[in-house]
Amino acid sequence: MPFRAPVTDFQFLFDHVVDFADVTATERFADADKDVTDAILSEAGRMCEEVMYPLQRNGDLQGAVLENGVVRTSPGFAEAYAQIAEGGWISTSASQEHGGMGLPHSITTAVNEMMSAACLSLQLNPLMTQGQIEALEHHASDEIKALYLPKLMTGEWAGTMNLTEPAAGSDVGALRSKAEPNGDGSYAVSGQKIFISWGDNDFTKNVCHLVLARLPDGAPGTKGISLFMVPKYIPDANGEPGVANSLKVVSLEHKLGLHGSPTAVMEYDGATGWLIGNEHDGMKCMFTMMNNARLGVGGQGVGVAEGAYQHALAYAMDRKQGRTPVGDGAGTILDHADVRRMLATMKADIFAARAIEMACAVAIDMGTATDDKDWKARAAFLTPIAKAFGTDTGIAVAEMGVQVHGGMGFIEETGAAQYARDVRVTAIYEGTNGIQSMDLVGRKLMDGGDAAYALLDEIEDRAEAVRGTFPELAEPVWQATETLREATEWMVAQGNMNDRFAGSVPFLKGFARVLGGYYHLRAAVAEGGQGPRSKLAQFYVKRLLPEHAGLLTHAMQGADDLYALSAEDLGAA
Known part of the structure; x- marks a missing residue:
């Protein structure tokens, strides 16, 4: 059976389980009533089913490549991205001041999860941009906001974050990238970054990198790190992409999964950048983006689990093997107790992980709408649980999906193994579990x-x-x-x-x-x-x-x- 976006599950959670009515009862989010929310979820579900899901296997089989310094993305990704951008799915929760919809983060979280279920490799691109938008909204100067936010929100430009280096993984404070003042308010940023998701593409006019680097007077460790906006093309006087910046994609990683998502090694050689936030305050600024992404990555795990579950269920409902132990069953392997156990476990844990994810999103919205410290504390407390349990669930469910397929799960043509390969990194990036x-x-x-x-x-x-x-x-x-x-x-x-x-x-x-x-x-x-x-x-x-x-x-x-x-x-x- 084709992929079916779990719209009704989100509607049930919103209506009965995670108290989304409290969010829409606030003045900040009063416009996101049930009719609006249901319509948005339904339209997003349709987009996931019809636009993104057909690219799931294609992105795996024909992944992104680097040709003569240019990243070529998987066939169909550019056209699908255009529909994502045109539909406004990048800026659902972004501020209305710069062109966003201003909707609750709960809605964005639900939409992102459905997109992850349909095609995780492509969904990772708008997720990175959403995180950058939030970081800029909180920490950038008015000039940077006015220049970058409208284009990021429309999807005309894309955003990335650059933390990891060869000698600085989880220990970000060990980074070696440097930034020198140019004397005109800009900085010359130099260094190498690795594991940069969607470090480049061939379908947006510009790629905007948020890069952590150390100023000459920066103290050792995380306290001496600053954050810089370093675009692929330096905006001209009209705010349009101008001359190429002094940066490049050195190579793309050869990965276990997520082949459709180019993971780049980036080289910055005196590239022009602009400070985001205060000097030596880069980690605080970047954590705004990372916390957004951590809940989003938890949702990626749940989304892949949904896709893997539907894939396994369809196979179990069709595959005949052995004598059925029940007289009024499906007549397929679905009748066997262990297969039924695996599918029930998959479905039950998907619901649990999705509910935790959405409860976290609701707490974020309530903290935003009320500025109540208790809601903010709950959101902060639930974030690591949502990220870790969501991604652990994705890995476990995808692995069970392979097992449900039996020997055919080990054969690439069935597509079962792709879910397991794609989701594995979610327990690692944005802070390991x-x-x-x-x-x-x-x-x-x-x-x-x-x-x-x-x-x-x-x-x-x-x-x-x-x-x-x-x-x-x-x-x-x-x-x-x-x-x-x-x-x-x-x-x-x-x-x-x-x-x-x-x-x-x-x-x-x-x-x-x-x-x-x-x-x-x-x-x-x-x-x-x-x-x-x-x-x-x-x-x-x-x-x-x-x-x-x-x-x-x-x-x-x-x-x-x-x-x-x-x-x-x-x-x-």
Whole structure:
């Protein structure tokens, strides 16, 4: 069956699970009522199905290439990008002052996820531009905003971010790129950057690079880094692309997946750039872009999971193999218990990850609309969970999709393996999932756990309210939340951060497991306990939620046993 954008799932989440009505009740987002939101989601879904999804395999088989210094993108990408830009899908949440729609970030998050499901390689391009738009809106001068934002919002120009260098990956403070004042308000930026997603293309008039570099008086480490706008073509007096800047694409990486997305090695040789924000304040500016991208990358994971699930389900509904164990089944491998288990796991975890993603987006919108510190704290707390669990779910679901296909999943022609190859990097870029978990137990618990406890209180209150009518769902969710509370208290009590870090990944996964149970409970309650969502909730609570106990036990072991294993021990036969 062809790809079907999960529009109805988003509508259900907005209406019943993540309290999107609170967003539209604010003055800031009052125009995004149900009719408007449903229409936008439907139109975006149609675009994903008809324009982007047909390019999914094409982008993999005929990836981007570098020819004589020019990046040639996959056939059909330019035409599809033009429709994305013309539809306004790059600037849905951008400020209206410079041509954006000013819609809630929740809507953009939903649209981006559907685009990721349809064709992740192409979706990565507008995601980068959206992040750059947000960084410029918050930190750029009025002159830079007036020149760059309108063209980025229309998609006439595209944006990238340049952090990583050969010797500076997760340790950004080790970067060597330099910027020297030119004396006229501009700077000469020099250095090499690697892993630059969509570092160039052949369908926008300009590519605008946000580049981290160190000024001559910049201190060592992250505190001495500044951020610069370095365009491929220097804008002329009319704001149009002028002379070529002193930068180039050195090469494109040969990657496991995402072949349609050119990942560039960029060389800057005294390229002209302009400071964004204050001197030595580059990390603060860049984190604005990165935080936007982290939720977006979580959505990429969920989107690929959706595509992989639909692909596997279609195969399972068609493939006949062995004697069916049920008399009134489909007559295909869908009737076999293990195949049914895999598909149910895929679907249940997609819902959980999508709900976490959208709850995070709603918190971002509420923080924006109300300037309430508690909403902002919730958004910050949920961001690493949404990123890590969303991408882990994408990887796990895509892997299960290969397994559902059996031997044919290992054969490239079926397309099942592409999802697994494409999604793997999402757990690595925009901060590895290990870094997300460290952020969760470190920076996000610096409030003494207030944001975490507020979320746990909400879960327990709602579970308590329906214990009488939905005991088989509410009771396990309430009990799991108590276990999670104890683990959170343990984390907060640890003065040695390495003890927290040693259990940070299972802690994040355990937190996500409980959040998933909560959102499945809310879905079942909204459905009245009868229907497919209620059955899925039963599956999740009975079979997947119990994993939280082992994860949280793991999380509270500290670091001693890890470091009891020496380098020699780890290398011993």
